[in-house]
Amino acid sequence: xxxxxxxxxxxxxxxxxxxxxxxxxxxxxxxxxxxxxxxxxxxxxxxxxxxxxxxxxxxxxxxxxxxxxxxxxxxxxxxxxxxxxxxxxxxxxxxxxxxxxxxxxxxxxxxxxxxxxxxxxxxxxxxxxxxxxxxxxxxxxxxxxxxxxxxxxxxxxxxxxxxxxxxxxxxxxxxxxxxxxxxxxxxxxxxxxxxxxxxxxxxxxxxxxxxxxxxxxxxxxxxxxxxxxxxxxxxxxxxxxxxxxxxxxxxxxxxxxxxxxxxxxxxxxxxxxxx
Amino acid sequence: xxxxxxxxxxxxxxxxxxxxxxxxxxxxxxxxxxxxxxxxxxxxxxxxxxxxxxxxxxxxxxxxxxxxxxxxxxxxxxxxxxxxxxxxxxxxxxxxxxxxxxxxxxxxxxxxxxxxxxxxxxxxxxxxxxxxxxxxxxxxxxxxxxxxxxxxxxxxxxxxx
Numbered sequence: 505x506x507x508x509x510x511x512x513x514x515x516x517x518x519x520x521x522x523x524x525x526x527x528x529x530x531x532x533x534x535x536x537x538x539x540x541x542x543x544x545x546x547x548x549x550x551x552x553x554x555x556x557x558x559x560x561x562x563x564x565x566x567x568x569x570x571x572x573x574x575x576x577x578x579x580x581x582x583x584x585x586x587x588x589x590x591x592x593x594x595x596x597x598x599x600x601x602x603x604x605x606x607x608x609x610x611x612x613x614x615x616x617x618x619x620x621x622x623x624x625x626x627x628x629x630x631x632x633x634x635x636x637x638x639x640x641x642x643x644x645x646x647x648x649x650x651x652x653x654x655x656x657x658x659x660x661x662x663x664x665x666x667x668x669x670x671x672x673x674x675x676x677x678x679x680x681x682x683x684x685x686x687x688x689x690x691x692x693x694x695x696x697x698x699x700x701x702x703x704x705x706x707x708x709x710x711x712x713x714x715x716x717x718x719x720x721x722x723x724x725x726x727x728x729x730x731x732x733x734x735x736x737x738x739x740x741x742x743x744x745x746x747x748x749x750x751x752x753x754x755x756x757x758x759x760x761x762x763x764x765x766x767x768x769x770x771x772x773x774x775x776x777x778x779x
Numbered sequence: 780x781x782x783x784x785x786x787x788x789x790x791x792x793x794x795x796x797x798x799x800x801x802x803x804x805x806x807x808x809x810x811x812x813x814x815x816x817x818x819x820x821x822x823x824x825x826x827x828x829x830x831x832x833x834x835x836x837x838x839x840x841x842x843x844x845x846x847x848x849x850x851x852x853x854x855x856x857x858x859x860x861x862x863x864x865x866x867x868x869x870x871x872x873x874x875x876x877x878x879x880x881x882x883x884x885x886x887x888x889x890x891x892x893x894x895x896x897x898x899x900x901x902x903x904x905x906x907x908x909x910x911x912x913x914x915x916x917x918x919x920x921x922x923x924x925x926x927x928x929x930x931x932x933x934x935x936x937x938x939x940x
Contacts, residue, residue: 540836568838570839571840572841572842572846573840573841573842573846577835593846593847603840605843616843618842618844668852692869693863693870712847716847717850726854726856726857727856729857730856730858731857731859732853732854732863733853737843744859745859746859
């Protein structure tokens with residue numbers, strides 16, 4: 505035990521940053537520094553004479569690298585701030601150097617600009633509604649931020665209603681603000697979510713998994729019976745089906761599918777399809 | 780005596796614009812440079828070595844939208860909410876940019892519908908401009924479309940003896 509601790513303590517001061525390329529899809533811990541591909545060449549074997557020549561061709565094509573959630577910029581390197589798996593996405597249109605981010609798991613939501621979330625109206629004061637989105641502060645929603653709303657034509661929103669909207673302002677210094685309208689002035693699905701249905705909370709990682717383009721879970725769920733689902737990036741899901749029993753079954757499936765393997769899931773779906 | 784000795788004008792007065800109109804451009808430039816020197820010497824600066832700002836190639840973003848292509852959050856299956864299903868096609872197609880042609884076709888009215896509309900249009904507009912006597916000729920069809928029925932023209936009948 506003591507030797508192991510000593511060994512760990514020895515390695516910490518001489519901690520060398522790893523190349524981001526070698527750590528893709530592996531678990532990274534907060535405090536690690538990652539080198540971007542170009543720098544890693546330069547700092548390779550003592551910066552040998554012939555290396556810089558090869559580098560020059562590479563640096564010219566280097567675009568801007570985006571560091572996403574879970575990473576921060578630290579000089580020329582990336583500093584990991586959350587524990588999880590490191591992911592990378594190649595640039596699509598040839599611009600930039602791609603996106604790096606950490607795929608972590610958490611239940612607490614932090615408002616981010618541009619995210620679509622489900623909120624619950626908690627108060628109505630003057631011209632704005634206070635909407636609880638699961639963050640540290642309730643977000644403010646102006647009554648003019650609905651499609652077709654004017655000073656005389658107010659939207660029909662009551663305390664306790666569910667709202668699907670997106671953030672326009674969300675940083676750590678200011679109160680988050682959300683709207684139910686997009687940049688063209690159309691609702692495009694945002695606004696008050698209808699009557700009935702059930703709202704429940706899941707982890708943020710599950711939402712992203714379910715909203716992935718090739719999600720099998722949703723395709724299988726959609727074959728069961730007619731239903732409607734709304735996903736909020738703050739971990740909230742609202743479901744509605746024709747009967748209460750169907751709604752509850754759906755809610756249980758979505759909550760449980762996080763911890764099930766594909767086989768268990770298929771078993772459950774086949775059992776449901778029979779009954 | 781007073782005419783011999785020129786009145787001494789103050790430096791500030793000489794620096795004013797109207798006094799400088801008569802000067803050459805060179806003297807004006809010299810005056811400007813002297814002014815700039817005085818101003819820049821009064822500026823405070825830190826006596827530190829120059830820090831070269833490195834060009835920053837890394838941008839920080841906290842949003843998952845850039846990282847992963849996520850589908851639109853509202854979904855409806857098996858026709859539970861037709862509007863949401865239409866929205867789903869629209870929003871998810873925006874990511875893929877395929878459905879532009881099919882959208883254009885839907886907006887256009889089909890030819891058959893155009894012909895049908897014009898058929899009834901002739902009747903309704905014609906009725907508007909017909910005289911009171913001719914308005915009786917316009918009858919309503921089974922579908923509620925107004926069509927002019929051709930009526931036999933009344934000729935003068937010669938009385939028979």
